[in-house]
Amino acid sequence: MATAAxxxxxxxxxxxxxxxxYTGGFIAFVIILAxxxxxxxxxxxxxxxxxAATIALYAGIxxxxxxxxxxxxxxxxxxxxxxxxxMATGADWMSAAxxxxxxxxxxxxxxxxxxxxxxxxxxxxxxxxxxxxxxRKFGQFTIPDFLGAxxxxxxxxxxxxxxxxxxxxTYVVAQIYGVGLITSRFTGLExxxxxxxxxxxxxxxxxxxxxxxxxxxxVAQYIILIVAYMIPVVWLSVNITGNPIPQIAYxxxxxxxxxxxxxxxxxxxxxxxxxxxxxxxxKEKAKxxxxxxxxxxxxxxxxxxxxxxxxxxxxxEKKLADLKAQTPETQAKAVADxExxxxxxxxxxxxxAKAVADxEKKLADLKAAPVPDTKAIAATExxxxxxxxxxxxxxxxxxxxxxGAKAKSGAVAAHATPFSGKGAEKKLMKEAADKGETxxxxxxxxxxxxxxxxxxxxxxxxxxxxxxxxxxxxxxxHILMRYYTTPxxxxxxxxxxxxxxxxxxxxxxxxxxxVLAKYVIYHDLxxxxxxxxxxxxxxxxxxxxxxxxxxDMNKDGLIQxxxxxxxxxxxVLATPEIAGLPYVISGLVAAGGLAAALSTADGLLLTxxxxxxxxxxxxxxxxxASTVRRLTVSKMLLLVVAILAAYVTSLKPGDILxxxxxxxxxxxxxxxxxxxxxxxxxxxNYLGAVIGMLAGLLxxxxxxxxxxEFFGGVPANEWFAIKPIAAGxxxxxxxxxxxxxxxxxxxxxxxxxxxxxxxxxYPSLEGDISTKAA
Amino acid sequence: MQLTDKHREYWSKNLRLTxxxxxxxxxxxxxxxxxxxxxxxxxxxGFPLAFYMxxxxxxxxxxxxxxxxxxxxxxxxxxxxxHEGEE
Numbered sequence: 032m033a034t035a036a037x038x039x040x041x042x043x044x045x046x047x048x049x050x051x052x053y054t055g056g057f058i059a060f061v062i063i064l065a066x067x068x069x070x071x072x073x074x075x076x077x078x079x080x081x082x083a084a085t086i087a088l089y090a091g092i093x094x095x096x097x098x099x100x101x102x103x104x105x106x107x108x109x110x111x112x113x114x115x116x117x118m119a120t121g122a123d124w125m126s127a128a129x130x131x132x133x134x135x136x137x138x139x140x141x142x143x144x145x146x147x148x149x150x151x152x153x154x155x156x157x158x159x160x161x162x163x164x165x166x167r168k169f170g171q172f173t174i175p176d177f178l179g180a181x182x183x184x185x186x187x188x189x190x191x192x193x194x195x196x197x198x199x200x201t202y203v204v205a206q207i208y209g210v211g212l213i214t215s216r217f218t219g220l221e222x223x224x225x226x227x228x229x230x231x232x233x234x235x236x237x238x239x240x241x242x243x244x245x246x247x248x249x250v251a252q253y254i255i256l257i258v259a260y261m262i263p264v265v266w267l268s269v270n271i272t273g274n275p276i277p278q279i280a281y282x283x284x285x286x287x288x289x290x291x292x293x294x295x296x297x298x299x300x301x302x303x304x305x306x307x308x309x310x311x312x313x314k315e316k317a318k319x320x321x322x323x324x325x326x327x328x329x330x331x332x333x334x335x336x337x338x339x340x341x342x343x344x345x346x347x348e349k350k351l352a353d354l355k356a357q358t359p360e361t362q363a364k365a366v367a368d369x370e371x372x373x374x375x376x377x378x379x380x381x382x383x384a385k386a387v388a389d390x391e392k393k394l395a396d397l398k399a400a401p402v403p404d405t406k407a408i409a410a411t412e413x414x415x416x417x418x419x420x421x422x423x424x425x426x427x428x429x430x431x432x433x434x435g436a437k438a439k440s441g442a443v444a445a446h447a448t449p450f451s452g453k454g455a456e457k458k459l460m461k462e463a464a465d466k467g468e469t470x471x472x473x474x475x476x477x478x479x480x481x482x483x484x485x486x487x488x489x490x491x492x493x494x495x496x497x498x499x500x501x502x503x504x505x506x507x508x509h510i511l512m513r514y515y516t517t518p519x520x521x522x523x524x525x526x527x528x529x530x531x532x533x534x535x536x537x538x539x540x541x542x543x544x545x546v547l548a549k550y551v552i553y554h555d556l557x558x559x560x561x562x563x564x565x566x567x568x569x570x571x572x573x574x575x576x577x578x579x580x581x582x583d584m585n586k587d588g589l590i591q592x593x594x595x596x597x598x599x600x601x602x603v604l605a606t607p608e609i610a611g612l613p614y615v616i617s618g619l620v621a622a623g624g625l626a627a628a629l630s631t632a633d634g635l636l637l638t639x640x641x642x643x644x645x646x647x648x649x650x651x652x653x654x655x656a657s658t659v660r661r662l663t664v665s666k667m668l669l670l671v672v673a674i675l676a677a678y679v680t681s682l683k684p685g686d687i688l689x690x691x692x693x694x695x696x697x698x699x700x701x702x703x704x705x706x707x708x709x710x711x712x713x714x715x716n717y718l719g720a721v722i723g724m725l726a727g728l729l730x731x732x733x734x735x736x737x738x739x740e741f742f743g744g745v746p747a748n749e750w751f752a753i754k755p756i757a758a759g760x761x762x763x764x765x766x767x768x769x770x771x772x773x774x775x776x777x778x779x780x781x782x783x784x785x786x787x788x789x790x791x792x793y794p795s796l797e798g799d800i801s802t803k804a805a
Numbered sequence: 806m807q808l809t810d811k812h813r814e815y816w817s818k819n820l821r822l823t824x825x826x827x828x829x830x831x832x833x834x835x836x837x838x839x840x841x842x843x844x845x846x847x848x849x850x851g852f853p854l855a856f857y858m859x860x861x862x863x864x865x866x867x868x869x870x871x872x873x874x875x876x877x878x879x880x881x882x883x884x885x886x887x888h889e890g891e892e
Contacts (some may be wrong), residue, residue: 124878142841145859149834152864156830159871164878278861282851447856449841486842494838501834519889521882524875531871535864542860711820789808792816793887 039518041309043112044720047121062082078217082616085255085625090235092248096240101658104241104665105641111246111516117529119249119515123258124151124504125536127209127628128691130256133538135599137545141446141494145331145542150497150695151589152538154504155531159524162505163514165710165791167523170515173638174360174508174702175646180802181709181787182720183780185651190724192642194701195508197728198637199642200676202507202694206232206632209681213628216575216604217621223681230623230677240664245633246516252626253533259623260537260603264544267610271550278544281659284550288446291553295592296442302558306443308585309593313440320433327426336422343425344418351411354404354621362402367590439593446549447653450489452482488752495757496692502763503695506702509631509638520794548602557592564590567608570756571601578604637674640669692756693735700762702725704770712774719774727766734758815885820826826870836860 064077100102113117129151137144169177174195179188210229215222236248264277274280298304328337373390376382400407419425430725444451455478463470504510513530517523556568561583571579578598581590603624607616642664649656656664704723708715737748739755753760790802835843841855854874882888 136860142856142859145856149838149859149863153830153834153867156826156867156870159874285856286851447845449845449851449855490838490841494835497834497838519880520890523874524878527869528871528875531868535868539861539864699818722887792819794882795887795889796812 039110039112041782042110043114046112046115050250053251054258055154057255057258061615064618065613068613068615074218074617077615077618078621081622082214082218082625085622086235088251089232089248089629091494092251093236093239093244094269096244096247097242098241099659099662101661102250103243103661105515105645106512107241107243107246107516108680109170109516110518113517113522113526114529115250116246116513116517116522116526117533118253119246120510120526120530121248121533122253122626122630123634123738124510125256125528125537125627125667126206126631126691126741127213127624129537129541130203130627131209131213131600131603131624133603134541134548135597135602137542138548138597139599141444142449143489144336144545145694146493146496147500148542150500151495152531152535155527155534157501157505158510158514159527159531161710162511162705163523163527164520164794166511167514167517167520168791170586171802172515172645173641174511174706175410175642175651177709178705178720178724179646179650181784182705182715182717183784184717185508185725187705187720188650190721190728191702191705194645194697194724194728195642196639198507198694198701199509199638200672201630201690201697203635203639204680204695206628206635207677207692209628210625210632211680213621213624215616219547220435226677226681229629229632230673232625232629233296233636234670234673236629237633239664241513242516242637245630245637248633249630252630255619255625256623256630257533257536259619259626260540263606263610263612263616263620264540264547266608267547267551268543270610271547277547278539281543281546285447285546288546288549288553291557292443292445295553295557300315302591305585305587305589305591306593308587309499309591310440313593315434317433317436317440317773320429320436324426324429324433327422327429331422340419340422340425344415347411347415347418349431351408351415351717354408354411357403359402362397362400366394366397369397376595381727405412435715443592446546450486450493452486455479455481455485491529491751492754492757495753495760497762499692499699499757499759502699502703503697503759506698506706507695508698508702511706512638512641513634534596545602548606550596550607552593552597556595557590559590561588561590567605570608626641631684636669636673639672643668643672652771689739689741689756696731696735696757696759696762697728699759700731700766703727703763704766708767708770710788710791714774714779715770716774716777716780716784719770719772722773723766723768724772726769728763730765731758731762734761790793811885812887815881817886818881819878822874826874829866830872833858833866837863 064072068074068077100108101118102108111700133147136147166174166177169180171177171180175188175191178191179185181187207226207229210233211222211226214220214225214229218225220228228431237245265275268277268280269275272280272283292299293305294302298307325337327336330336369390373387373394376390379699419428439530444452456475459470459474459478479493514523514526517526556565559565561581564581568579568581575598578601580596582594583590584594585591604620607614607620644661648664648668649661654659701724704727705715705720708723709720734750735755735758736742736744738744738746738758740746744755750761790796820870837855840860844855844858845853846853879888
């Protein structure tokens, strides 16, 4: 034992040395690139270098960690020290959505977005208290292993495998999507190509060395991603508040943001009045979209959907043809026609001032347009290329435009205020005041009740989502698997602490970043002139209009908040530029996002492949398979699953955030009751596990099927107005109930199984049985 | 394998610790969310309380809960003689 202890300490020190060198080397690499940038290296090349260098690095670690040992392949030899397992879990856990999307979600949703921050951290309390130490003591390879041993028979294991594959596959598709997005954004490759390049990056780590390679790559990836996240935020915080600790310093910025929010919502102030004028324009636009959607619905009802779609597409085609046909002569004629028309309008006995102004603007635009108008042609060509393939997609696109315009026509939501109502009461009072009346007490009470219901529904959904994310965290096999890799139960406990600590570093920074970014937009951007847009706004608007768009809608030459459109990913991506850092830091942020996506995808693919190769092939199909054969099957399956996942991703299915949420709800419903009761309730038995897991999984899937539009469900089917993303809130109690009822109607489990429960409860027992896997 | 009274005491102590820490987790998460609107009336250093709890406070408490559990249990293993060999 003494030798084992000293070799563990030596191993730990060796690792510490390696990763310290590695971190130093990486920082030196970034500094060298920064110097080269100063000397004139173009940004595009910097992007390529970052992509190539980091993937080569991961590949290097992957090749160095190649192994032919089963225990090394599945659980990294069970000698990963707590600290390093914590870093690996952090990288495994934090996905592209956390790294790039989280701060943007918080920017957009304010308090209501914090469900993700709490949900994705608080779950580790459950991992620590209910699962990690016990699973480590059990000490086999996969989560279905535990179900199989604890409940006996093939069925619990099979359901476990099925559930592990369903939730991991849903989640991995979202990750590969993120990889494709980052790769294509920073290298200019097509999304589809980016997906496969990223896939290569994922496979080089896991293919040769399994869990061992993935673990050591994930540690390296964690270091890159946390450095990449922190540098820009700290710099921004110093710029704005003069304090380098953003998590403390952003209180002042939050107060300022709250003050500006009030100003923008008050039409009596100059800024508020300008906002109101833009909101009125958005309101009109929303109505226009609404009318268009109505026309579309009517056409569909009359059975003319296809014709309507063709007609709309034809309009774009005609516009393109017209643009292309433009010559100086046709334009001169168009200008002349417009001038005649304008003169006629002005000469009318009662000229319509608004129509005249519109016509004047049209004329001015016509005169100013270049011939041929290459910019307009390119834009229209893109419109045509992206034109929705069928009538339903067209409707979805228009509905999206209507929703966007509607949202912008309303007041600015207060950042720190939870669960704001619809504002029905305010609206009623305002309308009545405009008319000079006092609304009846019944009308006020009705509006108040409406506001309260909206607010309560939001709160209930928030609670349900937090619960699903937390319990889902404590049930996702790729996370739980990581606690098999520590040397002991005590290290497993400490390792959960390190895991959450490393995750916490990023998660408690994201809310600060969201507020600081909001401060920049509200305080610096809003009210400034269109003539002098900051460079970062111009750059991002040129790169991708879905991320950043500004348009002077009310033609006052100043920027209003309702004129700015921001995509959620922008906040993290643009922070280096907002903070005035060189491009090399933007490259670093991209590398960090890639590290986050790759590491999570790695862990998930490994989980799926292991469930198939270990649980299905080795445990059920061929228990006598040789080591070499087991590993070969494992690697082949990894390849197949990876390619399948990339293929599904390239079809761009559904909404990514929903996919992620769905994975959590499914995992929570299927695994948590059976796993926790398996340790804490000796009476839980075979039938209980089978019924519980199936009940949880099926309830959850049924609810999603009934309520999520993608599967043809309708929101009217919702129970207690809970959104489908939080379906686990119904699946979870169904699961617990299933385990309890199923267990009580059949006899208690055998003595051997009860001894197994004692075995996992105590880190060490005299005369203990052994469940160590070979 | 026979469990002694000492073993049972270890397990019941573990259960009690688990329950207490779970209660803390529950309060800082769900009770705070339930009363978020009222708690936000309290502002400390520019932060409305419920907002700060969701953004940072609860997270800090989660980390501390796990740290405490690991420390306490690892000590208890030794006190009750159920700790693993010198690893």
